[in-house]
Structure formats: structure tokens, C-alpha cells
Amino acid sequence: MEDNKKPIPKVIIQRMPIYLRELSQMDFQGRTVTSSHELGDRLGFSPAQIRKDLSHFGVFGKQGTGYEISHLIAQLQDILEVNRVWKIAVVGVGDIGSALVHYTGFQKRGFEISRVFDNDQNKVHQPAGRFVIDDIADLEKILKEEKIEIAMLTVPTQHAQEVADRLVSAGVKAILNYAAITINVPEHVLVEYIDPATYLQMMTYYLGKE
Amino acid sequence: MEDNKKPIPKVIIQRMPIYLRELSQMDFQGRTVTSSHELGDRLGFSPAQIRKDLSHFGVFGKQGTGYEISHLIAQLQDILEVNRVWKIAVVGVGDIGSALVHYTGFQKRGFEISRVFDNDQNKVHQPAGRFVIDDIADLEKILKEEKIEIAMLTVPTQHAQEVADRLVSAGVKAILNYAAITINVPEHVLVEYIDPATYLQMMTYYLGKE
DNA sequence: TGATATTTGTGTTTATTTGCACAATACACT
DNA sequence: AGTGTATTGTGCAAATAAACACAAATATCA
Numbered sequence: 001m002e003d004n005k006k007p008i009p010k011v012i013i014q015r016m017p018i019y020l021r022e023l024s025q026m027d028f029q030g031r032t033v034t035s036s037h038e039l040g041d042r043l044g045f046s047p048a049q050i051r052k053d054l055s056h057f058g059v060f061g062k063q064g065t066g067y068e069i070s071h072l073i074a075q076l077q078d079i080l081e082v083n084r085v086w087k088i089a090v091v092g093v094g095d096i097g098s099a100l101v102h103y104t105g106f107q108k109r110g111f112e113i114s115r116v117f118d119n120d121q122n123k124v125h126q127p128a129g130r131f132v133i134d135d136i137a138d139l140e141k142i143l144k145e146e147k148i149e150i151a152m153l154t155v156p157t158q159h160a161q162e163v164a165d166r167l168v169s170a171g172v173k174a175i176l177n178y179a180a181i182t183i184n185v186p187e188h189v190l191v192e193y194i195d196p197a198t199y200l201q202m203m204t205y206y207l208g209k210e
Numbered sequence: 211m212e213d214n215k216k217p218i219p220k221v222i223i224q225r226m227p228i229y230l231r232e233l234s235q236m237d238f239q240g241r242t243v244t245s246s247h248e249l250g251d252r253l254g255f256s257p258a259q260i261r262k263d264l265s266h267f268g269v270f271g272k273q274g275t276g277y278e279i280s281h282l283i284a285q286l287q288d289i290l291e292v293n294r295v296w297k298i299a300v301v302g303v304g305d306i307g308s309a310l311v312h313y314t315g316f317q318k319r320g321f322e323i324s325r326v327f328d329n330d331q332n333k334v335h336q337p338a339g340r341f342v343i344d345d346i347a348d349l350e351k352i353l354k355e356e357k358i359e360i361a362m363l364t365v366p367t368q369h370a371q372e373v374a375d376r377l378v379s380a381g382v383k384a385i386l387n388y389a390a391i392t393i394n395v396p397e398h399v400l401v402e403y404i405d406p407a408t409y410l411q412m413m414t415y416y417l418g419k420e
Numbered sequence: 421t422g423a424t425a426t427t428t429g430t431g432t433t434t435a436t437t438t439g440c441a442c443a444a445t446a447c448a449c450t
Numbered sequence: 451a452g453t454g455t456a457t458t459g460t461g462c463a464a465a466t467a468a469a470c471a472c473a474a475a476t477a478t479c480a
């Protein structure tokens with residue numbers, strides 16, 4: 001294990017959830033042991049890369065045998081801090097927000113939507129999934145009370161920056177932004193983007209070359 | 211411009227839609243000219259990186275002035291092949307599929323949903339947005355007829371691989387996969403993944419280190 | 421006009437990331 | 451026990467990506 005103070009590169013952190021997802025899938029299929037070679041085949045990575053990635057965090061495998069799946073899952077969950085359940089707020093209950101609220105896959109991956117906000121008075125206090133929609137006017141108050149540190153931002157593009165600012169002032173430390181716009185936040189706040197059109201445009205670049 | 215036969219690295223192609231998105235935003239705000247420095251500030255990239263990235267495709271700026279926004283937008287649209295409209299199929303009309311069908315932002319970014327499929331006979335032939343849901347039994351036939359090359363895969367996890375196989379056999383060349391599973395496709399087919407939990411887990415890694 | 425400010429595109433350098441290859445270890449089987 | 455096969459973790463090399471830094475071009479303005 002590389003045990004100096006250098007931070008582990010982001011590109012490696014990005015692959016860890018992919019490894020965890022695939023290992024969970026293998027576990028679900030009843031598998032108990034795997035190897036860097038098999039995992040690499042399934043994910044399209046080289047075996048060497050998988051071994052090297054894992055080696056940043058410790059020694060998890062056994063020579064000649066490979067990796068015990070349930071053990072590696074537990075280790076990855078520790079590393080990614082998802083051996084507990086993080087509370088999440090969904091801000092904006094449009095089509096995407098609703099879809100996220102109804103999605104049942106978060107719990108087993110370490111997350112639980114715990115509050116849902118909208119600014120539309122026709123939606124406020126109405127049910128959305130197992131929630132009652134809160135008024136976005138109470139955003140800061142509720143997020144602080146509930147100590148919610150992660151938000152999924154699903155408001156219309158033109159309001160994304162303004163709502164992001166409020167999330168930051170409410171103490172949110174990580175934002176998953178579904179609005180198709182880059183938002184500016186202080187350095188200590190993490191932002192990731194989900195914008196299908198950017199993925200599609202990446203692919204059309206290659207489709208156009210054929 | 212770097213004009214040898216080396217393919218342009220994927221990491222650069224990934225940034226081009228981000229540049230395009232921000233430039234469109236600036237254009238919408240009435241701006242006409244920008245610089246690598248300003249664009250970098252807004253996006254969190256270094257100016258040098260932006261200039262180097264663009265230099266792979268040609269010369270778009272003017273020394274002392276910067277970039278004319280509308281011109282650079284047009285050039286990026288050409289590069290990414292979104293100066294035309296690509297037909298897209300949505301496969302699986304659950305919560306996410308519905309949200310995509312109702313999303314109005316695709317058209318101006320080069321895409322148009324043109325067919326929508328589900329296997330649930332209670333949904334088939336029912337309306338979804340401006341569409342009538344087609345029976346997934348007719349998937350191959352319709353995709354070939356319509357020459358649809360791009361699909362957004364929004365079926366339940368356990369059916370994702372099987373449906374992906376059918377998309378490939380129907381001639382689809384690019385899949386945007388919303389199912390939380392890695393799918394295997396032939397080398398000539400592009401796949402990108404949208405799985406919110408992987409992004410969240412990446413962020414909790416860092417949150418846990420604070 | 422000429423002096424000063426900007427800003428690009430790119431050759432070079434530095435840093436990061438990936439891949440290679442092999443000793444060390446474990447297992448299976450005779 | 452011994453032989454053959456599988457697999458890990460890692461030092462080192464190669465490949466890739468990012469940053470630096472500067473000549474050349476443009477704009478501004480006294």
C-alpha cells in the first residue's frame with residue numbers, strides 16, 4: 001500500500017464505485033471469489049489497472065486465488081464511506097426530481113433521500129413518493145436542522161446558481177447537479193454533473209467519424 | 211492545429227460539450243466575445259488547457275481579442291456533429307424514461323427523441339409526452355426502419371444487458387445507459403453511463419476525509 | 421505614432437496515469 | 451512432497467495529460 005501523504009488521484013476514486021457496483025452484482029449472482037482479470041473483463045479495464053488502483057488503499061487479495069467478493073465489497077464500502085447511510089435533499093420536484101424520489105436503489109448504496117423541496121406553492125405540502133414537499137423558503141432552516149450535507153439539484157437551469165448558493169449557505173458540502181449549467185461554488189464544496197446531452201454530444205463526435 | 215493521424219484523446223472530447231454548453235450560456239446572456247481566461251474561470255479549467263484543447267481542432271481565436279462566441283459555438287457544433295439533429299430512442303418508460311421524454315432541452319443541443327418503447331402491455335399504445343409508446347417487441351424493426359443510432363436505456367437493471375443486446379442487433383451505435391450496471395457490447399458500440407449513486411459515492415469518499 | 425495591455429497558439433517541460441513484467445505466494449493434483 | 455498453474459502487489463518504463471512560458475499578433479490610448 002502506498003502510504004505517503006499524497007492524495008489519491010481523482011481518476012482512481014471515480015473507478016472505485018464502478019468496482020463496488022460490479023462486485024455487488026457478482027455477489028448478487030452468488031459468486032464468492034473473483035480476480036483482477038475477471039473484473040477487468042467485465043468492466044473493460046486492464047487487470048493491472050484494477051490491482052494498482054486497489055493497492056492505493058491496502059492489500060485485499062490473495063496471490064493464486066484472487067479477491068473474496070464479500071470482503072472486497074466491505075472494504076470498498078469503508079473506503080467510500082458508504083458503510084453508513086447519508087441523508088440527501090432533492091431540490092426541485094419536476095420530472096427528474098420526481099424520478100429520483102421514486103427511485104428505490106439509493107438505500108443499499110449508502111444514501112437515503114430525506115427531504116424534498118420545491119418553490120411551487122401548488123406542490124408545497126403535497127405528497128411526492130413517501131415525502132411531503134417542503135417549501136424552498138425553508139431550505140436553509142431545514143437542511144441545517146437535519147444536518148443534510150448532500151443535495152441533488154433538479155431545478156430549472158435559470159435558477160440553478162441561485163439555489164446552489166443557498167445550498168452552500170445551508171452548509172451543503174456536495175451537490176449532484178442535474179441542471180445543464182456549470183455552477184460556481186466555494187472550493188470546499190464538491191459538485192458533480194449529470195447532463196445527458198453532454199454525454200450524447202461526446203458520442204456523436206465519434207459517430208460522426210465513422 | 212495538430213494535423214497528424216493520432217486520434218484526439220477522449221479526455222479532450224469530454225470537455226468539448228462543456229465548453230459548448232458554457233459558450234451557449236454566455237451567448238444567451240448577450241455576450242459576444244470571451245477569452246480562454248474567462249472561460250477557464252467560469253468552468254474551473256486553466257486557460258492553457260482550454261487553448262490547448264481547442265488547438266487540436268483548428269484556430270478559432272484572435273490574439274489580443276479572444277474568441278468570438280457565436281463563431282466558436284458554430285465550430286464546436288461542427289466538431290461534435292450536432293449541427294444536425296440526431297434521432298434518439300428511449301427504451302423503458304419508467305420514472306426516468308418519462309422524465310427524459312418530457313425534457314425539452316434536447317432539441318437545441320442536437321437531439322430529438324423520436325421513439326419510445328416499453329414492454330408493459332398496460333403502457334404500450336398509451337401516450338407518453340408527445341409520443342405513443344411502442345411495444346418493445348417491435349424494437350428491432352422500428353429502430354432499423356427509422357435508422358435510429360442512439361438509444362437511452364432506462365429499463366430495470368435486471369433487463370439492461372438483454373435489452374442492450376437487442377439494441378446492438380438493431381444497429382444502435384451509441385447507448386446512454388441509466389441502468390446501474392455495466393453492460394457488455396461489441397467494440398464498435400459506444401456506451402456512457404449515468405448512475406447518480408456512483409457520483410454520490412465519489413463525493414462521500416472526500417466528505418469522509420474532512 | 422509609439423508605448424503598453426491583452427491574448428492566442430504552441431514548443432517544451434513537468435506531472436500524472438497506465439501498462440509491463442516478475443518475484444512471491446497460494447492452490448490443485450499427482 | 452513436488453510440479454504446474456494461477457494470481458497478487460509493485461518497481462520501473464512508457465504513454466498521456468497538464469502546465470509553463472513566450473513569440474506573435476491585436477487592441478487601447480496618450
